[in-house]
Amino acid sequence: MGDATTHSRSKSSGGQTIRPEEAAHFGQLARDWWDPKGSSAMLHKLNPVRLGFLRAAIDRHWGGDAASRKPLAGKSALDVGCGAGLLCEPLARLGAEVTGVDAAPENIAAAAVHAEGGGLDIRYMAGEIGTLDIGQFDLVTAMEVVEHVADKPAFLAALAARLAPGGLMVLSTPNRTPASRLLMIGAAEGFGLIPKGTHHWDDFITPEELGELLAEAGLEMGEPTGIAFSPSKGLHLSSDLSLNYLVTARRN
Known part of the structure; x- marks a missing residue:
């Protein structure tokens, strides 16, 4: 194993992966999660970029029609660390039978x-993914979550256990680089673009570390794709991995 766990703060006992203070932090943001100008404004800007990567990964994995409006029809999807459903709702609109899990009951x-208001049938559950008896799913996602968990190997093993044979996993997380420390914590949190206390740089994980942990969980990681920012393009997919990146994973 690499030094992924060396850089994390403290692990929880008893196989728990969620720190109570992390759940509480995000629970406090629940009320305006869906406000594109509120405390989750950056997630609203990030979501279309993630969805573009996700849609392409879905089409590649299952050989689907790129023009199809419901490429996940007949498939089940699990979003872990779902917040107030910012990714769950698009997954449902893509045709999936969706389950969202989050540590904060306020988010659930x-x-x-919000899902009821939009006429969407999504199953939401609060709790630890490793303790919920919810079966397996064709698609498992955890976006901007790995950096918030105490025990990364246990969390990734729990995600792997939820992935059905032939399924696809998609993860996104910040990279642990000087650039991410400067821009994501120093600038973004300093100027109020992200709520203060959202990120702890020591908990960020490099692609190499994530690949090793996924391998230990029996998964093979695909080539990472970066999420970069520029004044002209805003947030966009890029070969630059220094701030944030997305990966796919599947069983070996």
Whole structure:
């Protein structure tokens, strides 16, 4: 194993992966999660970029029609660390039978209300993914979550256990680089673009470390794709991995 766990703060005991203070932090943001100008504004800007990567990965993995409006029809999807459903709802619109799991009950409540208002049938559950008996899923996603968990190997093993044979996993997370420390924490949190206390740079994980941990969980990681920022393009997919990156994973 690499030094992924060396850089994390403290592990929880008893196989728990969620730090109570992390759940509480995001629970406090639940009320305006769906406000594109609120505390989750950056996630609203990030979501279309993630969805572009995700849609392409889905089409490649299952050999689907890129023009299809419901490429996940007949498939099940699990979003872990779902917040108030910012990714769950597009997955449902892509045809999937969606389950969202989050550590903060406040987020689950906000997600359920928003989905009902949009006429979407999404199952939401609060709790630890490793302790929930919810079966396996064709698609498993965890976007901007790995950096918030205490025990990364246990968390990734729990995700792997939820992935059905022939399934696809998609993860996104910040990279641990000087650039991410400067821009994502120093600038973004310093100027209020992201709520203060959202990120802890020591918990960020490099692509190499993530690949090793996924391999230990029996998964093979695909080539990472970066999420970069420029004044002209805004947030966009890039070969630059220095800030944030997305990966696919599947069983070996």
